[in-house]
Amino acid sequence: MTPTEFEALPLAAPLQRVLRELNYNTPSPVQAQAIPLLLLGRDLLGCAQTGTGKTASFALPILHAIHERPRQIRPRTCRTLVLAPTRELAGQVGKSFSTYGQHVRFKQTLIYGGVGQNPQVSAMRGGVDVLVATPGRLLDLIDQRAVDLSEVEFFVLDEVDRMLDMGFARDVKRIVSLLPPNRQSLFFSATLAPNIVELAQTILRNPARVTIDPGTTTAERIEHQVCFVDRDNKRPLLEQLLRGQAAATSGKLTIVFSRTKHGANKLAKSLCEAGFPADAIHGNKSQAQREKALEKFKKGLTPVLVATDVAARGVDVKDVGLVVNFDLPNEPEAYVHRIGRTGRAGAEGRAVSFCAEDEREFLREIEKVIKMPVPRWDDHAWHDESLADRHLRMRTGGGMVQGGGNRGRQGGGGNRGGGGGNRGGNGGAGRDYSNASGRNNRRGPASRA
Numbered sequence: 516m517t518p519t520e521f522e523a524l525p526l527a528a529p530l531q532r533v534l535r536e537l538n539y540n541t542p543s544p545v546q547a548q549a550i551p552l553l554l555l556g557r558d559l560l561g562c563a564q565t566g567t568g569k570t571a572s573f574a575l576p577i578l579h580a581i582h583e584r585p586r587q588i589r590p591r592t593c594r595t596l597v598l599a600p601t602r603e604l605a606g607q608v609g610k611s612f613s614t615y616g617q618h619v620r621f622k623q624t625l626i627y628g629g630v631g632q633n634p635q636v637s638a639m640r641g642g643v644d645v646l647v648a649t650p651g652r653l654l655d656l657i658d659q660r661a662v663d664l665s666e667v668e669f670f671v672l673d674e675v676d677r678m679l680d681m682g683f684a685r686d687v688k689r690i691v692s693l694l695p696p697n698r699q700s701l702f703f704s705a706t707l708a709p710n711i712v713e714l715a716q717t718i719l720r721n722p723a724r725v726t727i728d729p730g731t732t733t734a735e736r737i738e739h740q741v742c743f744v745d746r747d748n749k750r751p752l753l754e755q756l757l758r759g760q761a762a763a764t765s766g767k768l769t770i771v772f773s774r775t776k777h778g779a780n781k782l783a784k785s786l787c788e789a790g791f792p793a794d795a796i797h798g799n800k801s802q803a804q805r806e807k808a809l810e811k812f813k814k815g816l817t818p819v820l821v822a823t824d825v826a827a828r829g830v831d832v833k834d835v836g837l838v839v840n841f842d843l844p845n846e847p848e849a850y851v852h853r854i855g856r857t858g859r860a861g862a863e864g865r866a867v868s869f870c871a872e873d874e875r876e877f878l879r880e881i882e883k884v885i886k887m888p889v890p891r892w893d894d895h896a897w898h899d900e901s902l903a904d905r906h907l908r909m910r911t912g913g914g915m916v917q918g919g920g921n922r923g924r925q926g927g928g929g930n931r932g933g934g935g936g937n938r939g940g941n942g943g944a945g946r947d948y949s950n951a952s953g954r955n956n957r958r959g960p961a962s963r964a
């Protein structure tokens with residue numbers, strides 16, 4: 516049985532208190548399933564992505580254990596190691612630990628590349644309860660004997676699919692070989708492809724398995740639409756959407772996804788020239804540049820951020836009202852991650868994807884993964900009906916049913932303020948998970964329009 520209220524979970528008083536303060540009443544499906552198992556000391560194989568509440572699902576039980584069993588920490592060691600693929604995600608996880616652990620006495624630090632290592636070495640000198648790290652810099656510091664993993668009690672591998680995509684498999688294996696055998700290990704991935712399960716088997720001991728179907732989480736919560744357009748018409752269509760955002764009263768920030776770093780730079784530059792303050796973040800930018808761009812974005816100084824997939828990981832900005840997939844991702848899972856950048860923490864959100872002729876196959880793969888057609892938005896001047904038709908024929912050949920056009924949302928206005936749906940009713944910063952019990956509640960986002 517899974518609990519429907521946080522109060523039913525045997526979490527320590529300082530955690531119950533922070534959950535009340537954050538207005539988190541109902542555990543998300545991944546939390547309801549994972550937290551009781553983790554409190555029992557089980558290893559966990561979790562198939563869930565960002566936006567499902569997975570960070571709290573591991574941070575809360577770990578903080579509980581730290582609170583209940585405080586102990587002296589030896590120099591350079593850590594009780595908890597969380598490995599994350601990117602510095603942005605590591606920062607995000609660190610922030611979540613600080614938030615959820617604000618009434619718990621514990622020490623934590625972050626280790627990631629792209630910045631000077633001295634503050635990280637100093638922070639590790641006295642040892643910490645929680646270390647959140649990216650693999651490369653962590654190994655550097657281990658080799659310099661600035662970090663010692665021999666006392667890790669809790670090991671979390673977050674976003675393993677991304678970690679492997681980024682070529683960290685060897686680093687991860689080396690890090691695992693340095694951990695003590697007697698530990699609790701948690702493994703989270705958005706997909707469980709055979710190579711990922713194989714890696715999990717070498718790390719986990721008799722793990723409990725928790726699977727959150729992406730089709731019942733992000734893809735259903737967010738209003739997402741696809742526009743069939745010629746490649747050359749993507750720019751004017753984007754400008755139309757951005758004008759709608761600029762006129763919006765809330766949720767003004769927009770993230771535009773580009774498949775390549777070069778494309779991101781080019782697009783940001785030309786948007787600036789067209790009067791839309793924009794900045795680009797991608798893997799070729801320094802950490803300082805990325806942080807500065809994110810700060811300016813969060814403050815609304817540059818309300819458009821053009822990003823590649825890797826750089827956008829871990830970007831948890833509450834006021835993102837619109838995500839535009841200027842290019843469709845060639846990996847279907849990335850679609851779910853991308854659209855999860857909007858609608859954070861109970862906010863309203865919309866995601867619009869542009870599909871040109873050569874991207875139809877990507878769209879088909881995405882629709883297979885999310886197990887629903889992406890509702891189409893064709894009420895704009897650049898709609899390419901014959902392209903839409905070809906996609907529909909290809910898809911219905913594959914057995915799916917088209918939800919029809921979606922004409923109610925032109926110019927970014929629409930019914931944004933209408934509430935409804937299964938979000939927004941909890942009156943606070945938290946997301947309302949009370950309707951999302953993990954059953955297959957397959958109400959398409961189009962029905963909200």
Ligand code: AMP
Pocket residue numbers: 538539540541542543546564565566567568569570571831859860861944945946947948
């Ligand atoms: P995550 O998947 O961990 O990135 O979490 C997604 C967002 O949901 C974060 O902004 C959290 O603050 C929020 N959140 C996580 N768990 C809950 C919950 N049980 N109730 C409301 N909001 C939550």
